[in-house]
Amino acid sequence: MSLDVGLETRPKLKKQERREHILLELRLRPHVRISELAERFRVSTETVRRDLEKLSADGLLDRAHGGASALASGHYPGFDERASARVEERERIGRMAASLVQPGETLMVDSGSTTVQFARFLAYDGTPCIVITNSFPVAMALGQSDAASVIMCPGDYLPSESAVIGTDAVEFLERHSVDRCLIGATGISEGGPSETVRGFAAIKRAMLRRSTVSHLLVDCEKFGRKGLAQVGNLSDMTSVISDQEPEEELASWLRRADVEVLVAR
Structure with a gap:
């Protein structure tokens, strides 16, 4: 009793x-x-x-x-494993993406091996900007520049990705509006970008909603792939920045959605 x-x-x-x-x-x-x-x-x-x-x-x-x-388990390479693959291609993508940022802009940047390359080149360029991110490696790379002001999202720490996820992070992003966001993805197909890492899809969706211009940074190996969770539609993006042109079927879907494809040579 x-x-x-x-x-x-x-x-x-x-x-x-x-x-x-x-x-x-x-x-x-x-x-x-x-x-x-x-x-x-x-x-x-x-x-x-x-x-x-x-x-x-x-x-x-x-x-x-x-x-x-509980979320289904299954091996997906962690941040460190992904960051050591296709480094040259990621660097080219990151360099081109950094060149798009204008002085004084506000940005949202999510966690990923390619977005870290973007952060490195943005810091090297010394472009004045304000960046909101859920990624500690992105924040550390931008911390090398006196011109970049970095705001970290709160949230639940995900050790394998050195990033934060969860309700607190999503709600924090929803309280801000920025000029552009730069996100990665596990894959991109006719249905749009998708993500496999636990909690990342919600972060990316929030960034897409709160940005005027949105860029998806993916190398060509992501073309045609589908991750576990849908991030959004193709029409949610302004451009795809990659190291190669997509094959005709995906390229056709991107044209119909009015998404520009930028190839980093």
Whole structure:
């Protein structure tokens, strides 16, 4: 009886606290049910359903019938592994992307091996700008320039990517508007850019929404690939910057969506 009284008198968790508890639970077991969570948190099933939908939109769990599941595991190369591949191509893409930035612009830059190359060349150019990023390597590269002012997103640290993700990061991005964003992706197909790294799709979607001009930085090996989570449509982007022209089928889709293809020679 004393246990029941304790549960009834314990203060209800706030929204963010509930969501943190849900993610913690999914680290301990692969699936949680809405009904169980509603009973534990002493809230309605609709409240829990909204929590799960938000966490799913942020790329932190997979929605399943009656509840949610931990994200499916599978090997995808981490940041360090990706950064050591196709370095010359990434450098060319980064250099071209940096040349597009005008003095005084505001930017959003996401985490990725190619966006780090962009940050390196932007710092080397000494272009005055304000950059919001969720990537520690991007911030460190831009920190080499006295001209760049860097703002780090808050959020949940993802060690394999040296970046932050999650609800706090997405909500922080949504509170800002910038001139242009520069993002990477796992792949790009007729459906648009897509992402495999946990939590990254939500970050990229927020950056696309809050930017006037958007650039996708991908090497040609990403053409035709599809990642786990959809980032957006082709029409959400202003340009694709790559080391080669895409094959005709993808090039046709890009033309229909009025997306410019810039090839870094």
